[in-house]
Structures are given as structure tokens and as C-alpha cells.
Amino acid sequence: MLHSPTSPLPSGNDEAPLPELPCLVAEHLQNCSTLPAIPGVVFQVLQASRNPDSSLSEYIKAIERDPALTLRLISVANSALHGADKPPVSSCQAAVNRLGTDTTLAVVLGFSLIDTTKNVPGHMHLWQRAIIAALSVQCLCEHLCPAESTQLFTLALLQDIGMLVFHEIDSYYPVIVEKHLHDHDALVAQEKLDYGCDHALAGAWLSLSWGAPVSLATGIANSHDIYPNSDPGGYCLNLSSQIAEAWLSEEPEKRLNDFFMSRKPGSLLNPELFSQVIQQLQELLPPMTRLFNIIMPPHLDAENLLLETRQALLNQNQRLHEQLSAEREKFKELERHNELLDHQSRTDPLTGISNRSHLEKHLNEFFYEAERNDSPFSVIFIDLDHFKQLNDRHGHQVGDQVLRSFAQLLAALSDEHECLVGRYGGEEFLVLLPQKTAAKAEELAQSLSHSLAKSVLALVKGEPIKVTASIGIASMSDAIFRSPLELIEAADQGMYLAKRRGRARISRFMDSA
Numbered sequence: 473m474l475h476s477p478t479s480p481l482p483s484g485n486d487e488a489p490l491p492e493l494p495c496l497v498a499e500h501l502q503n504c505s506t507l508p509a510i511p512g513v514v515f516q517v518l519q520a521s522r523n524p525d526s527s528l529s530e531y532i533k534a535i536e537r538d539p540a541l542t543l544r545l546i547s548v549a550n551s552a553l554h555g556a557d558k559p560p561v562s563s564c565q566a567a568v569n570r571l572g573t574d575t576t577l578a579v580v581l582g583f584s585l586i587d588t589t590k591n592v593p594g595h596m597h598l599w600q601r602a603i604i605a606a607l608s609v610q611c612l613c614e615h616l617c618p619a620e621s622t623q624l625f626t627l628a629l630l631q632d633i634g635m636l637v638f639h640e641i642d643s644y645y646p647v648i649v650e651k652h653l654h655d656h657d658a659l660v661a662q663e664k665l666d667y668g669c670d671h672a673l674a675g676a677w678l679s680l681s682w683g684a685p686v687s688l689a690t691g692i693a694n695s696h697d698i699y700p701n702s703d704p705g706g707y708c709l710n711l712s713s714q715i716a717e718a719w720l721s722e723e724p725e726k727r728l729n730d731f732f733m734s735r736k737p738g739s740l741l742n743p744e745l746f747s748q749v750i751q752q753l754q755e756l757l758p759p760m761t762r763l764f765n766i767i768m769p770p771h772l773d774a775e776n777l778l779l780e781t782r783q784a785l786l787n788q789n790q791r792l793h794e795q796l797s798a799e800r801e802k803f804k805e806l807e808r809h810n811e812l813l814d815h816q817s818r819t820d821p822l823t824g825i826s827n828r829s830h831l832e833k834h835l836n837e838f839f840y841e842a843e844r845n846d847s848p849f850s851v852i853f854i855d856l857d858h859f860k861q862l863n864d865r866h867g868h869q870v871g872d873q874v875l876r877s878f879a880q881l882l883a884a885l886s887d888e889h890e891c892l893v894g895r896y897g898g899e900e901f902l903v904l905l906p907q908k909t910a911a912k913a914e915e916l917a918q919s920l921s922h923s924l925a926k927s928v929l930a931l932v933k934g935e936p937i938k939v940t941a942s943i944g945i946a947s948m949s950d951a952i953f954r955s956p957l958e959l960i961e962a963a964d965q966g967m968y969l970a971k972r973r974g975r976a977r978i979s980r981f982m983d984s985a
């Protein structure tokens with residue numbers, strides 16, 4: 473961006489924290505004789521507003537020089553916007569007192585600018601937008617940030633005055649405005665492309681050139697910024713622009729409804745506030761447009777709009793509710809699926825009891841816990857006898873059935889005693905007995921042998937199939953085991969001893985030593 477060759481600022485404003493204007497705009501602002509001239513009265517009000525030491529009487533003295541302006545200011549002070557529930561004022565002093573300096577300045581500037589520009593093609597829309605935005609921001613601020621209300625009223629009313637500059641610079645500008653009449657963001661983007669800055673910055677410098685306070689100029693410059701919920705003043709300003717744009721669109725009810733429905737979750741604009749703002753605007757707009765001498769923007773069917781908004785809200789809530797239920801169902805489904813995966817990762821598919829990796833995980837846990845606490849921990853290693861023969865004689869399917877039935881016996885055992893049972897591989901099974909001594913493990917092994925002896929594990933053509941098992945037992949107290957694997961190997965050795973001794977029996981690792 474080029475530096476402006478000659479600053480449009482009156483002396484004393486050099487410290488204004490504004491970005492520089494592009495050369496083209498700065499030159500026009502400096503030299504353009506057709507830009508709206510500020511009447512002497514307004515100039516004096518501006519002077520007073522720039523001086524922090526000015527008293528209200530200086531505003532009043534300046535305004536009283538123009539009886540017509542004084543009358544209009546009194547009317548504003550008595551309007552529904554400022555004078556509702558208050559006794560009417562009849563003097564300039566009382567009006568300025570009621571309105572405060574910010575609003576007085578806005579109204580005085582507004583009157584003068586509107587009077588001088590309203591007959592220029594395209595300008596009426598600008599002022600209608602300004603009035604709707606100013607009234608909206610005032611209504612919103614009353615509820616969300618009353619302390620900022622008057623300042624933001626001024627800002628909203630004057631935020632688009634920079635458009636007057638572009639109207640003077642470029643005879644094609646009215647076409648651009650017309651093209652983007654209902655899309656302010658698109659207009660701003662086009663201005664930046666064509667002139668190197670938007671009308672907010674041009675308006676800020678224009679206001680400074682008239683002698684407006686730096687705070688007002690900065691506010692105008694930043695009026696297109698997007699403000700978060702946490703900055704209620706800025707947020708109200710954003711909302712007011714959107715309301716004004718929707719109000720002046722071709723389908724105001726629909727656009728306002730869409731605008732409300734598209735607000736972000738957690739927005740400060742709740743349904744009650746929205747309906748209050750729309751109703752207040754309906755009441756305030758006619759007298760205000762009369763006061764400012766501008767054409768009344770289209771009248772809305774507010775009742776219908778609010779009905780539609782309420783209905784849309786209900787539909788939205790219903791949709792949200794349905795979405796939430798669907799998501800909950802999806803989540804439950806996912807949970808079920810995860811549970812299934814978890815179960816599958818722990819379970820031996822043939823027998824339905826714990827698989828080897830699950831056994832090993834717990835073996836580690838029990839082993840190190842016993843080691844740490846010097847507490848008992850025993851392991852039972854079971855190998856079904858002559859299983860190859862069984863498979864060979866009756867087939868694999870019968871073998872599978874036997875494995876499943878044996879696993880059920882083991883599972884019943886784990887229900888009775890605090891232990892973990894699982895298939896270690898092939899026809900080998902493990903029982904892990906945390907907190908159990910070798911003697912307890914032996915008791916349990918015997919009980920298993922007895923129930924195995926009584927159990928029919930499969931039927932082949934009505935013939936009962938029974939099996940025996942060789943069982944080995946190892947316990948933490950049997951030796952110094954350096955790892956969980958060494959304890960399992962010891963139980964395995966016990967099992968082999970049982971095999972060597974003739975199968976269908978129980979042997980302890982201790983006996984093999």
C-alpha cells in the first residue's frame with residue numbers, strides 16, 4: 473500500500489492508529505471538493521467532541537445556532553428509542569443531556585450527511601442500512617452490553633460513510649454497489665480489489681478529515697472485523713450489520729430467518745432476544761426514518777417471521793435430537809463392536825475360554841505380583857492323553873468336540889475357584905491360581921480329574937467318548953523362578969512326569985526335581 477502523499481488529517485491527529493490509505497483514495501480525500509461538506513454547526517460539534525475538556529454547554533451552544541437542527545435533536549431525544557417512559561424534553565440542553573455526547577454527535581452528523589447525500593442515486597440504501605443497523609445495535613446492546621450502547625449506535629450509523637468517498641472517486645462504483653447490494657462482504661472484497669482498501673478505512677479517514685474523534689474513526693475502520701461472543705459490543709455490531717442486510721434484501725423474512733438459524737452454537741442471540749429486536753425495530757423504524765427524512769425500509773410481517781423462526785427452531789431441535797439419538801446409537805454400536813473385538817482378542821475361538829495371549833498377559837501380572845508381595849501363585853498344566861489316537865480313530869470333528877467339552881469343565885472350575893483357565897495350544901490347557909499354594913492347586917487338580925473321569929466329552933454313534941489328562945503343578949514356592957516362562961516350564965515338566973508315570977495322573981514339579 474502506498475503512503476498517502478498528503479495526509480487528509482487535520483493537524484493534531486497524526487497519532488491516529490489507522491492503516492494508511494492507498495494513494496488514489498488519499499489524494500481524492502484531500503482534493504475532492506464534491507465530498508459532503510460539513511456545515512459549520514456540525515464542525516463545531518465535532519470540535520467539541522474532539523476536546524476531552526469540552527463541556528455539554530459547548531455542544532449545546534453550537535447546536536442552538538441552527539434552530540432546525542435543534543428541533544430535530546429534541547425529536548430524537550423524545551423518540552421511542554430514547555424517550556420512552558420519560559417526560560418529554562423541550563430544550564436543546566435537555567436533549568443533549570438525555571442523548572449524551574456520542575449520540576448527539578452521531579445524530580448531528582447523520583442529519584447533515586443524509587440531508588446532503590440522500591438524493592444521490594444509491595445513497596438511500598446506504599442510509600436505510602445505517603438506520604436499521606444503528607437501531608438494531610442499540611436494541612442488542614440494551615440486553616447484552618448496555619454500557620456500550622451509545623457509542624455503538626454512533627458507530628453503526630456512521631460505519632458506511634466511506635462509501636461516499638468511493639462514490640466520488642469512481643463513477644462505476646454505484647454499479648458495484650448495486651451488484652453487491654445484498655452482500656456486504658462481497659462489496660468489501662470488491663472494494664479492496666478495486667481501490668486497495670474497503671469503505672471502512674476510507675470512512676475512518678473521512679471522519680478524521682472532518683475532525684471526528686480518533687476513537688470514532690478507529691471504530692469505523694474496524695467495523696468490518698468479525699468479533700467473537702466474548703466481545704459483546706463488537707459482536708452486537710456484527711449482528712446489527714447482518715440484520716440490516718437481511719432486512720433490506722429481496723426476501724427479508726426469509727433472510728432474517730436464515731440469519732437467525734445459521735447463528736453459531738452458544739451465540740448470545742437467543743430466540744427471545746431475536747424476537748425482541750425484530751419487534752423493537754418494527755416500532756422504532758417508522759419514526760426514525762421520518763426524523764432522518766429517509767424512505768422507510770420495507771415493512772416486515774414480523775409476526776409471521778417470528779412464527780416461522782419458532783417453527784424452524786422446533787425443527788432444528790427435532791433434527792438435533794434425532795442426530796443425537798443416532799450418534800448415541802452409533803456410539804453404542806461401536807461400544808458393542810469394541811467389546812466383541814476385545815472378547816475375540818481374549819478368547820480361543822474353538823473352545824470359548826481364554827486364549828494363549830490372554831493367559832500370558834495374566835501370567836506375567838500374577839507372577840510379578842506374587843514376587844513383589846512374596847505371596848503364593850500356582851500353575852496347573854493339563855495335556856489330554858492320547859489325543860492323536862482319538863483324532864485318528866474318530867476324526868477331527870470329534871476331537872474338536874472333546875476339546876470344547878473339556879473347556880466347559882474347566883470353565884465350571886474357574887467359576888467355583890478364583891482362577892483363570894485357558895487353552896495354551898492344541899490339547900494343552902492352563903489354570904492360573906493367584907494367591908493359591910501348591911496344596912490348593914493339587915486339590916483343584918484332583919477335583920478336575922474326578923469330574924473328568926465321570927464326564928462323557930462326546931458321543932460317537934451313541935458310544936460315549938471319555939479322555940484322561942496328565943496334569944503338572946508348579947508353585948512359586950517350589951524354586952526360584954526368574955521369569956513367568958520358567959514357572960510354566962516347571963508345570964510342563966510336572967505334566968511330562970505324569971505322562972512318564974503312565975498318564976491320567978497329577979505330578980508336581982517338585983517330584984521331577
Ligand SMILES: Nc1nc2c(ncn2[C@@H]2O[C@H](COP(=O)(O)OP(=O)(O)OP(=O)(O)O)[C@@H](O)[C@H]2O)c(=O)[nH]1
Pocket residue numbers: 822855856857858859860861863867868869870871872875897898899971
Ligand atoms: N481335533 C483337533 N486336534 C488337534 C487340535 N490341535 C491339535 N490337535 C491334535 O492333537 C494331537 C496331539 O498329539 P500329540 O502331541 O502326539 O499327543 P497325544 O496324541 O495326546 O499323546 P500324549 O500327549 O503323549 O498323550 C495332534 O494329532 C494334533 O493334530 C485341534 O484344534 N483339534
